[in-house]
Amino acid sequence: MNWALAxxxxxxxPAALHLQVRRVAPNVFVHTSYHRYAGKxxxxxxxxxxxSTSKGALLIDTAWDPEQTLELLRWVADSLHQRxxxxxxSGAQEARLGGLAVxxxxxxxxxxxxxxxxxxxxxxFGAPTPAIKPYTLIRAGRTKLELFFxxxxxxxxxxxxxxxxxRVLFGGDLVQDATAQLLSSTAETNLxxxxxxxxxxxxxxxxxxxxxxxxxxxxxxxxxxxxxLLLRNAPRKPQTALNGR
Numbered sequence: 001m002n003w004a005l006a007x008x009x010x011x012x013x014p015a016a017l018h019l020q021v022r023r024v025a026p027n028v029f030v031h032t033s034y035h036r037y038a039g040k041x042x043x044x045x046x047x048x049x050x051x052s053t054s055k056g057a058l059l060i061d062t063a064w065d066p067e068q069t070l071e072l073l074r075w076v077a078d079s080l081h082q083r084x085x086x087x088x089x090s091g092a093q094e095a096r097l098g099g100l101a102v103x104x105x106x107x108x109x110x111x112x113x114x115x116x117x118x119x120x121x122x123x124x125f126g127a128p129t130p131a132i133k134p135y136t137l138i139r140a141g142r143t144k145l146e147l148f149f150x151x152x153x154x155x156x157x158x159x160x161x162x163x164x165x166x167r168v169l170f171g172g173d174l175v176q177d178a179t180a181q182l183l184s185s186t187a188e189t190n191l192x193x194x195x196x197x198x199x200x201x202x203x204x205x206x207x208x209x210x211x212x213x214x215x216x217x218x219x220x221x222x223x224x225x226x227x228x229l230l231l232r233n234a235p236r237k238p239q240t241a242l243n244g245r
Contacts, residue, residue, distance in 0.1 A: 005073050006105040008066050019063055019071040021079070024210050024218055025166035027052040027143070031072055033063035035095065045215050046095035049161060049170050050076060054141030056085035060161050060170050062099030062110075069099025073106065084108050086138070088147060089128045090159040090172045092119035095214075100126045113149060115157040132159065150174070150201050153194035154185065154214075160201065167209040169221070174198065176227045177216025183230040184215070195231050198224050 020032045029050040034043040048061030050072075057076045063069040076084055089097045089112040097120060103110050110128040112120070117130035138145040146162040154173040161170040174197060176184060185191070202224050212218040 005070060005077070006102070008070065008102070019068045019075065021050065021072075021075050024212065025163070025168050028163060028166050028168050030212055030218060031059075031063060031075075033065070033068040033072075033095075035064045044095075047170075047212055047214055047216075047218075048090075048096070049168075049212065050080075051140075051143060051145060051163065052080050052082060053143040055143075056140070057082045058138070058140060058143075058145060059084055059087040061090055061096045061172075062087065062103060064095050065098045066102045069102040072099070073102070085140070086111070087128075088112065088132065088138075088159070088161065089116055089120070090161070090170070091155050091157050092116045092123065093155065093173070094123065094125065096172075097123070097125050097128065100128065113157060113159060116159070119157060148204070150204070151193055151197035152190040153197040155188055156190065158197075162205055162208070164207075167207055168212065169201070169205050169208040169210070170212045171201065171214070171223070173214035174201070174227070175211060175213040175223050176230055177213045178219050178223060178226055179216060180226070180230060183227075183234045185234070191231065191234060195228055198228055198231075 021029050023029050031048045031050055032045050034045050036043040046064050051058040063072045076082055087103055087110045111131045112128035113132045114130035117127045120127040132147055134149040136147040144164055149159050158172055158174045208221050210218055211221050211223045
């Protein structure tokens with residue numbers, strides 16, 4: 001189904017930097033976008049969610065940049081035969097809202113918590129509408145999407161998303177993937193409160209079967225315990241990650 005989409009013209013880029021979409025549960029897909037920092041040979045990946053509903057598609061986070069975000073909208077149109085109806089930004093980092101301008105150009109509603117919107121105002125990508133409360137339930141047909149702010153950790157504003165029917169939890173940057181040997185952190189990381197925030201997730205979503213981290217491969221809820229182990233071994237002062245997230 002061909003819908004006209006507004007966005008930047010495609011530019012030449014390596015195949016490794018093109019958007020990927022993979023299914024993790026019925027009607028739930030992980031979108032992975034990429035960015036290569038100057039002087040680095042390996043691209044850095046960032047995950048978000050696509051949720052297909054009877055009312056259209058819902059997204060957690062944009063792709064990393066406008067071009068990949070336009071790829072994301074085209075994938076939803078071509079593969080799901082749907083429009084994106086709503087986007088929720090989980091945190092004020094480039095990897096989470098770098099494609100905001102493309103969504104706005106296509107008249108797609110983009111929401112976040114007030115804290116994320118405030119922090120996004122310091123970035124050059126624009127700011128989402130600050131309409132998400134610390135607990136917000138979105139209903140789209142028979143689909144329920146729970147948005148929850150468990151507390152600071154990797155960033156002051158990291159929001160998580162829970163799909164109770166599919167038992168999929170999007171942990172975003174709060175959660176490290178199973179291959180991570182060092183904690184990914186930034187200057188705004190709260191090492192003191194991050195463990196309590198993760199334990200809150202463990203207590204709130206014991207029925208989760210799939211946990212999607214902000215980067216890397218998704219897995220079981222054991223990723224929470226893995227992240228807690230990394231936190232126990234982390235230096236007292238957060239080190240700014242090379243990927244800038």
